[in-house]
Amino acid sequence: MVESMAVVRRHLADVIDRARREETPTITTRRGKQEAVVIDIQEYRRLREVADNAEEAWLNRLADEAESEGVEGAISLEEMAALLRAQQD
Known part of the structure; x- marks a missing residue:
């Protein structure tokens, strides 16, 4: 509607x-x-959980790819998450 x-x-x-x-x-x-x-608040919470899980899976995939390639200067998963959150603000 x-x-x-x-x-x-x-x-x-x-x-x-x-x-x-x-x-x-x-x-x-x-x-x-x-x-x-x-x-509805329950739908909002469900959508936030889906988004958070998708972000975490994506970050894990990026970290795994970087680790498997042995990329120099790679950053940790926590650092990557902090950078992405900072971009959202």
């Missing part, structure tokens, strides 16, 4: 109930541009 910010503001309780009870996300728009999504 896609609704303008004005509609979401007027019906926020309904938007939240719809996300929670019906598991229906609402994409909010401002001046025709998609800005945010209202989703």
